[in-house]
Amino acid sequence: MAAAADSSGDGGTSSGEKTIVLVSSDNSARFEVREAAALLSQTVRRMIDEAGADASGDGITLPDVDAKTLAKVLEYCNKHAPASSSSSAAEAAPPAEGEEDLERFDREFVRVDMGTLYSLVTAASYLKIEGLLNLTCQTIADMIKGKTPEQIRKTLGITSEFTPEEEDEVRRENAWAF
């Protein structure tokens, strides 16, 4: 199995696969993950390219992602990463998961509180992880789909800023949608 997202992890995996160290914004946690998992993030991919041959033993710091969110994001990446291409080791990386299994994982993965969900969607956007961004945006969309504007304002903490006349007008124009 790929190295767990545990700050006390060290070395490579027993199959000798390349790993990457990612560090949370407050420097409080270091995560060692399989390269395939880390590269699901286009941002990480770019950072590695830019660091070039100096690819750090120090790990890559992600200034916009805190430890708790990073741990959760890496849970997603580890699950969704493609299987290792090197099949030499006896203890191979997990085979590419079946689609149904992934769907079930995704459904469970987003059963979190709103605060975590917003952190995840923001992190997915910053890290440019397409699958996670799709999943989190779709989840939020599904949550708000049937709601009234008042409920949306409350859930997302938005102030309407409409004057009473503006509010009347926009409600009237879109009355059919209620």
Add this chain to the structure above:
Amino acid sequence: MEGAEGSEADDSGGREPVSAASRLTDDLVLQILSRLPARSLHRFRCVSRHWRDLICDPEHRARMAQTLAGFMYIGWSRYDDNNGRSLRFTSSRATPGGGIGGEAAASPPLIDPLALSLPPGFHQRLFRIQCCNGLLLLCAWAPSSRGAFKFNYTVCNPATDEWTTVPDSLVSDTAAAGCTTARLAFDPSSPSSSAYRIFQFQNDGPRTRVSPKVWIYSSETGVWTCRECGWADGAGVVLRDETSGVFFRGKLHLCPSEPVIVSVDRDGEKWWTTPKPADPGDDGFLGAPPGFIGVSQGRLLFLNTPEYNHTKMRVWERGSGLWVPKRSIDLEKVIGGWDYRFGLKCSVVGIHPDRSMVYFLEGKDNRLVLYAMDDGDGETICELGYKNCYLPFLPYVPVFARSLTGRAAA
């Protein structure tokens, strides 16, 4: 470090409420909004000034689900010198003075077909149209041929003014034109969102009732393939340009004159025939009209008049593999007074995709009537005029995303 961790259902208790919106950038809000259906988007214009501006911004239209804008048809106009005939568009909103639900009054129509960049003379050569989820399939005579008339297909997105011609199928001469009908299968919300298919159903000949073959064009491969039509079990079905049909969740459904609804998947591999739902009193003696099939609020609906009572229209909804009767429409409310001497000329032309509304074309002057099923009232939208439009008259929901590569005809 963040604020409240309560689930969306409970209140933040004593802690400061999370101003989650401040953490969601505009781009993220747009990502979320782009995944909502049209009805929700209209409702969420009322959330805040900022959301209203985001949703209504023309720059973002390509990402937002749209609702019914109007109808496309081939019609005549008395005032332009286009030999009168052209692709035409009429808005589904009532003309000012008869506003529906307070919608903004008189704005110019969303689409001006004559302003599209189609080749010169195209409109006069147009003889057949179909529409699917914002894309149009236009069938026109090829310009250069004399004596041996050929036709070809053009796929057009009128909202983005993109169009592309489709390579000739092997069935494209005059004889074929008389006994083919075509349908477009396009779903902008599916993963391969710019891909479309064209189904060309070819009858044996002008008088036969069987459609043994179908040619399917795939925009992904650029190739037509011929398949055996899987509905021809014995009697076969008659499909015409006016045959009602809809492409929904990967399947094309059609209502021929026969008492069945036929369906096929987008690859032409699976074929289904299901009996049309009927009134308990129907016995097949008079024969029911073909009926109308469409999608509203995410569900497949079928509308038809009972065999023995053409003043009523029944509405059935598809659910759990069955047609469930939902309601009846009293057509006398739709046409508001009817002269028994002339018979009832009233046909369904569309169902609103996001509201409980049905559109009818009624009477000799082709009056477009909107019927709100919840209110039980009919309302005139406009009069298209005697002989000023050809069927089919097609509901049109615009798609602003650019997806067609414009390969202009030579």
